[in-house]
Amino acid sequence: MNARQPGDDATPRTPVTVLTGFLGSGKTTLLNRILTERHGQRIAVIENEFGPESIDTDLLVREASEEIVEMSNGCLCCSVRGDLARVLEDLALRRARGELRFDRVVIETTGMADPGPVAQTIFLEPGVAAVYRLDAILTVVDACHGLPTLAAHPEARAQVGYADRLLVSKTDLVQAADLPELADALARINPRAPISWMRQGRTHLDELLDVAAFDAASVLREHAAELDTHGNDPGHDHGSCPPHGHEAVHAHNTEHTPDVASFAFTTDRPFDAGRLEQLLSALAEGLGTDLYRCKGVLWVEGEARQVVVQAVQLTIAVDRGAPWGTTPRRSKLVFIGRDLPADAIRDSLARCLEESADQPIPG
Numbered sequence: 001m002n003a004r005q006p007g008d009d010a011t012p013r014t015p016v017t018v019l020t021g022f023l024g025s026g027k028t029t030l031l032n033r034i035l036t037e038r039h040g041q042r043i044a045v046i047e048n049e050f051g052p053e054s055i056d057t058d059l060l061v062r063e064a065s066e067e068i069v070e071m072s073n074g075c076l077c078c079s080v081r082g083d084l085a086r087v088l089e090d091l092a093l094r095r096a097r098g099e100l101r102f103d104r105v106v107i108e109t110t111g112m113a114d115p116g117p118v119a120q121t122i123f124l125e126p127g128v129a130a131v132y133r134l135d136a137i138l139t140v141v142d143a144c145h146g147l148p149t150l151a152a153h154p155e156a157r158a159q160v161g162y163a164d165r166l167l168v169s170k171t172d173l174v175q176a177a178d179l180p181e182l183a184d185a186l187a188r189i190n191p192r193a194p195i196s197w198m199r200q201g202r203t204h205l206d207e208l209l210d211v212a213a214f215d216a217a218s219v220l221r222e223h224a225a226e227l228d229t230h231g232n233d234p235g236h237d238h239g240s241c242p243p244h245g246h247e248a249v250h251a252h253n254t255e256h257t258p259d260v261a262s263f264a265f266t267t268d269r270p271f272d273a274g275r276l277e278q279l280l281s282a283l284a285e286g287l288g289t290d291l292y293r294c295k296g297v298l299w300v301e302g303e304a305r306q307v308v309v310q311a312v313q314l315t316i317a318v319d320r321g322a323p324w325g326t327t328p329r330r331s332k333l334v335f336i337g338r339d340l341p342a343d344a345i346r347d348s349l350a351r352c353l354e355e356s357a358d359q360p361i362p363g
């Protein structure tokens, strides 16, 4: 298992936000917003482009404090591993030499990209994992074209499945009455991710830039799907959706097979660290690329702190979270993926707990 164990977290790692979303959904608009908002953070942006010409980088508002690194070497989903790692390591090196200053990184993926390999790079590449941590995957969904896009494109469903936060753009272009249908479709794929509603990239940025901390505190709530939608008003004024070349072909295909789905496992019994690690490792290997995300806060026997588990496909990171203090000790794990065998996974977790209870507690 590619895992960091609890306790090796002496140096704070730089948070990385992966910004994804289908072609034209509004990622660059949001990024511009993030870069110009007064949040007091220095953000290094990594842009990924399909071809040699970067359009997005030209569209981005440049500021003295930001560092834009362009990758003009093809699609993230096929060639990201080596290249993204190199770019991240180079940024860290330049920061260590005092040439750059930044507090966090935002990676904007191309519209067709699978965010899985991008997120995995942050866990897997040793030179990267030592310096960076994945804060969140943010997925932008177009209010106008979201439903047909989800129906037609597995990539779009995967992007929604991976998300820690879903950001619905272009709410100014649709009727408010149309939004619940989209919200339902998104929640069927990923009930874990709260939805924010945006117009021209306007949203509560503070909630987007420290998602991991926020989630660690909230993941233990009984129903992740009941996390509110941040109370954002989905919109009042409405125009109409512009024609969208790519989607026009699929505009009438609104049938959606919910092949990407999620489920949660909760327990108020402690896990044994060793058995849990074995199980998570076996699950990640067994499920392979069908497991998009697994996130959880766990009660592990003998640990005074919450144990935070994050998995992206085959990679699992285990870190120490906040001290339990007076918080009631319990565990919650959320799995999101394609056609996951939910019952079998729940059974194996239950068996892991039983076996843990049979073991003498070390120390």
Ligand SMILES: Nc1nc2c(ncn2[C@@H]2O[C@H](COP(=O)(O)OP(=O)(O)OP(=O)(O)O)[C@@H](O)[C@H]2O)c(=O)[nH]1
Pocket: 021, 022, 023, 024, 025, 026, 027, 028, 029, 030, 056, 110, 111, 169, 170, 171, 172, 173, 198, 199, 200, 201
């Ligand atoms: N009316 C309206 N237009 C928007 C909104 N957000 C984005 N747009 C427009 O939608 C188009 C695509 O937005 P981008 O931000 O470039 O989308 P993107 O996801 O970066 O696009 P790609 O890089 O091609 O995948 C642009 O013309 C934006 O001006 C919004 O909230 N309302």
